[in-house]
Amino acid sequence: MLNVGAEQGKAYRYLAREFEQRYPSVKVRILPESDANYKVKLMRWLTATEGPDVMYWQGGERLFNLVRKDLILPINDLWQQQQWETSFSQGIKNLVKFNNQYYAIPVSYYHWGIYYNEAVFKKYRLSPPNNWQGLLKVCDTLSKAGKQPIIIGNKGLWPAMGWFDYFNLRINGIDFHNRLLQGKESFLQPQVKSVFTYWKQLLDQQCLVTDYINQEWFDILPEITREKAAMILIGHFVVARAGALKSHLNFFRFPTINTNIPVYEEAPTDLYFIPHNTKNLLYAKRFLEMLGSPDIQHQYNRIIKNIPPHYSAPVEPLSLIQQGKNMLDSAAGITQYFDRDSQKEFVELVLPSINNFLEHRDINQIISELEKYRIKIFKQK
Numbered sequence: 011m012l013n014v015g016a017e018q019g020k021a022y023r024y025l026a027r028e029f030e031q032r033y034p035s036v037k038v039r040i041l042p043e044s045d046a047n048y049k050v051k052l053m054r055w056l057t058a059t060e061g062p063d064v065m066y067w068q069g070g071e072r073l074f075n076l077v078r079k080d081l082i083l084p085i086n087d088l089w090q091q092q093q094w095e096t097s098f099s100q101g102i103k104n105l106v107k108f109n110n111q112y113y114a115i116p117v118s119y120y121h122w123g124i125y126y127n128e129a130v131f132k133k134y135r136l137s138p139p140n141n142w143q144g145l146l147k148v149c150d151t152l153s154k155a156g157k158q159p160i161i162i163g164n165k166g167l168w169p170a171m172g173w174f175d176y177f178n179l180r181i182n183g184i185d186f187h188n189r190l191l192q193g194k195e196s197f198l199q200p201q202v203k204s205v206f207t208y209w210k211q212l213l214d215q216q217c218l219v220t221d222y223i224n225q226e227w228f229d230i231l232p233e234i235t236r237e238k239a240a241m242i243l244i245g246h247f248v249v250a251r252a253g254a255l256k257s258h259l260n261f262f263r264f265p266t267i268n269t270n271i272p273v274y275e276e277a278p279t280d281l282y283f284i285p286h287n288t289k290n291l292l293y294a295k296r297f298l299e300m301l302g303s304p305d306i307q308h309q310y311n312r313i314i315k316n317i318p319p320h321y322s323a324p325v326e327p328l329s330l331i332q333q334g335k336n337m338l339d340s341a342a343g344i345t346q347y348f349d350r351d352s353q354k355e356f357v358e359l360v361l362p363s364i365n366n367f368l369e370h371r372d373i374n375q376i377i378s379e380l381e382k383y384r385i386k387i388f389k390q391k
Contacts, residue, residue: 069105069279114283121334123261138262149217158239163227167361171348191352193388197380272342
């Protein structure tokens with residue numbers, strides 16, 4: 011199990027207790043690991059003669075990479091028995107289905123959005139914008155008032171990829187986005203140039219401010235609390251770090267740019283699967299059955315403060331969680347995030363280049379660099 015904090019650990023213990031109550035003859039052993047350690051041990055466990063019977067992982071390309079290596083058991087029988095086909099959205103199902111086979115059960119996901127200080131918006135009589143021109147107008151009003159409209163802390167390099175993903179999804183759509191991240195499209199195309207053109211406009215107009223680019227995203231939240239800045243593009247995990255800002259925090263979906271493109275959202279999704287080397291297949295399947303039930307998904311996500319993907323699972327009456335669920339339910343499709351949707355070797359090359367673009371803003375330079383990396387990693391021209 012991946013363990014990233016006290017709440018996650020509490021959620022795992024809840025699952026263990028529930029399963030042991032249902033099957034008293036079975037003892038559940040939890041193997042908690044940090045994010046970095048888990049990613050290292052994952053392949054070690056999967057390629058060993060024997061490993062964990064049920065494992066945590068993430069949807070989309072990260073799961074499919076393991077499927078291609080024949081390390082995961084398909085569970086179509088479970089999906090049919092539990093009637094899960096009608097229990098999850100198509101976007102969620104697409105994250106665990108490969109070549110018409112289901113390989114995992116989704117248990118939790120969360121939304122991304124542009125989070126803002128409601129007090130600042132109220133002070134300047136601003137409403138959350140729903141299109142590109144509206145966002146620019148909001149930024150202009152804030153700038154004239156001496157505020158920093160949107161800030162970014164990119165010390166970890168990954169936060170900027172949320173911007174890339176949303177620009178590409180809003181301009182070019184999900185199919186092109188997925189092909190691009192899988193190395194099947196050239197970065198020299200006009201569609202990609204358009205992504206960086208819009209991004210450059212936001213930077214040049216000081217709508218997206220890079221003053222804090224070398225700081226962590228959570229270290230710059232006080233700027234929004236103190237009303238020096240107004241907005242940040244981030245995942246719902248921001249709430250856990252919001253502190254005094256929490257009572258004034260709200261969010262809106264990334265604005266529409268190309269009206270011909272349906273609205274797609276980022277929604278990193280956690281799931282559980284059965285490795286091919288399990289020694290307890292019967293109870294492994296029963297554990298997944300439990301994980302797929304609405305009541306378990308409700309309680310699990312209540313603890314970690316995420317959204318249960320099962321249609322029938324109640325959502326905690328927290329306004330931002332409910333807003334996030336409504337937003338994701340209405341999306342035409344969902345993606346996982348750049349570093350989950352593409353190959354690790356490619357991501358590692360791209361991250362510093364994108365970070366540099368935020369400062370040099372040379373569009374031809376960045377698309378040339380990314381195309382070079384695409385050819386190197388995916389070996390396609």
